[in-house]
Amino acid sequence: MANLQVEICGVKFKNPVIAASGTFGFGREYNLLYDISVLGGVSTKGTTIEPRPGNPVPRIAEGSSVILNSVGLQNPGVEHFIKEDLPFLKSKGVVIIANVAGKTLEDYGNICARLNGIADMIELNISCPNVHAGGMALGIKPQNIYEVTKLAKANLTKTPLIVKLSPNVESIPSNARAAEEGGADCISLINTFTGMVIDIERRKPILANNTGGVSGAGIKPIALRMVYEAAHAVKIPVIGMGGITCAEDAIEFMMAGARAVQVGTANFTNGNSMPEIISGMDRWLNNHGIKDVNQIVDVLTLN
Ligand code: SIN
Numbered sequence: 001m002a003n004l005q006v007e008i009c010g011v012k013f014k015n016p017v018i019a020a021s022g023t024f025g026f027g028r029e030y031n032l033l034y035d036i037s038v039l040g041g042v043s044t045k046g047t048t049i050e051p052r053p054g055n056p057v058p059r060i061a062e063g064s065s066v067i068l069n070s071v072g073l074q075n076p077g078v079e080h081f082i083k084e085d086l087p088f089l090k091s092k093g094v095v096i097i098a099n100v101a102g103k104t105l106e107d108y109g110n111i112c113a114r115l116n117g118i119a120d121m122i123e124l125n126i127s128c129p130n131v132h133a134g135g136m137a138l139g140i141k142p143q144n145i146y147e148v149t150k151l152a153k154a155n156l157t158k159t160p161l162i163v164k165l166s167p168n169v170e171s172i173p174s175n176a177r178a179a180e181e182g183g184a185d186c187i188s189l190i191n192t193f194t195g196m197v198i199d200i201e202r203r204k205p206i207l208a209n210n211t212g213g214v215s216g217a218g219i220k221p222i223a224l225r226m227v228y229e230a231a232h233a234v235k236i237p238v239i240g241m242g243g244i245t246c247a248e249d250a251i252e253f254m255m256a257g258a259r260a261v262q263v264g265t266a267n268f269t270n271g272n273s274m275p276e277i278i279s280g281m282d283r284w285l286n287n288h289g290i291k292d293v294n295q296i297v298d299v300l301t302l303n
Contacts, residue, residue, distance in 0.1 A: 002285035003292040004278065006040070006260050008237050009160035011183040013040035013260060014096050014226040016293060017250065020163075020241050020264030021099035021123065022071065026085035029094065038278060041095030043188075043262060044081065046125045048101050050109050051077035055206040056132060061197045062096055065218030067265055068195055070130045070209040073101050078104055078114055081171050084225055086118065095164065101125040104211050109151045117158035124184075127166035127191030128287045129213045136191075139166040142178035149182025162239065165230065172226045173233035173278040180234040186263065187240040190223045214264040219243045224256055231257025231298060245273060247280025257298040 001213035001251055004015035019027070027036050036042070054074025059149070063070045081098070089096045098119035102108045112122055126139030126148055138144045149163050163179035165172065166189040176187050184219070193212025197206045223242020231238040240258030244250050246267040253261045268271040285293060 002282055002290060003294075005197065006294060008259050009121070010122045011095055015040040015278050015281070016254065016260035017274055017281070018043055018095070018121070018239065018260055018262045019096065019267065019274060020211070020262035021097075021125065021152060022069070023264040023267045024086060026081070027089055027094075028191065030267065031092070032213040034275050035092075036277050037092040037094060038092050042089055042118075043097040043123050043149050044085070044089075045129060046073045046099045046101045047075050047077050047078050047081050047111070048073060048129050049078055049107055049114070051075065058208055059212070061206040061212065063195070063214070063218070065198055065270065066195075066214050066216035068197055068207060068212035068214050070212035071191070071208045072130045072209070073128055073135070076112055082114075082118060095120045097121045097123050099123040099125050099164070101128060101131075103131075103132060105138070105148055105151055107134065108138075109155050112155040112161075115159065116156050116283060119159060121160045121162055121186075122152070122156060122163040123164050123188060124149065125164050125191070127164050129166070129168060129192060129194040129211070130209060132195055135167050136168060139156070139175070140169050142174050145175055145178040146182040149179050149184050162188050163187040164191055165227055166191050167222065168194050172229045174229035174232040176209045178277060178291050180236050183213075184236060186237045186239060187230055187234060188241065190219075190226050190242045191221075193219060195275045216244070217245050220249060224252060226254040227253055228300070244268070247277050248282055250277050250281055251284060251296060254293070254296050254300070254302050259297055
């Protein structure tokens with residue numbers, strides 16, 4: 001067996017495969033399919049200070065090789081998360097990444113303060129395209145990214161901070177650097193692309209919110225390019241995601257510079273995709289005589 005362990009910001013992951021926020025709830029349902037303690041980590045459903053009911057339905061639609069979601073950050077609120085969901089995830093021995101969101105800058109500061117020292121890492125969600133206040137609005141311009149990151153970091157004395165970037169922007173390198181300058185310990189990307197699907201009989205968008213976030217296998221080449229750009233714009237570690245469905249996809253992201261990967265939409269098409277990706281990575285490394293997964297990080301030679 002190859003070594004699959006990775007360390008990011010002093011946090012040890014048993015392997016580099018992490019469940020992406022919003023595709024895995026808080027892990028309980030997938031734990032009915034397999035023991036989720038095999039995972040490197042879980043990034044939780046985006047959590048806010050107050051419970052949120054989310055957007056009206058329909059809020060999921062399909063496209064070719066992609067899905068669109070307009071969930072609107074439905075979640076039970078941070079106190080419920082701490083009392084009911086965190087103990088379950090802790091019992092599984094996975095790295096717990098609390099994905100957090102808010103309507104205002106102040107919300108982001110407050111939720112970081114509440115989870116400081118409680119979650120293993122915080123992932124700042126400034127990239128949700130489905131809410132009218134906060135979310136992606138704070139994640140487009142470098143100055144906003146810098147400010148929200150700085151505030152979050154000021155409230156996180158004990159817990160490393162990941163900033164999750166939006167792809168719906170002008171410049172990934174500028175935004176990655178803004179997060180780094182604001183004090184981020186790590187960057188994750190990409191969140192979803194804003195998109196639309198239309199019911200041509202009704203001549204209306206399928207999603208009740210009209211638009212939604214596009215994810216899934218179809219976005220992988222764009223995500224990979226953005227992860228490469230971010231990893232080469234900053235010194236802090238990068239976690240890559242966007243359309244990963246198999247071990248070879250995960251290896252591509254690591255070769256592009258990601259120190260770990262998140263798997264999202266693939267969990268919907270194949271509930272066992274993450275354990276399969278972990279064993280597939282091990283197999284690939286063994287077949288290529290590579291003893292340690294860290295040896296494939298950032299090894300790309302451009303043509
Ligand atoms: C949502 O809840 O609308 C999706 C979350 C996200 O894209 O960050």
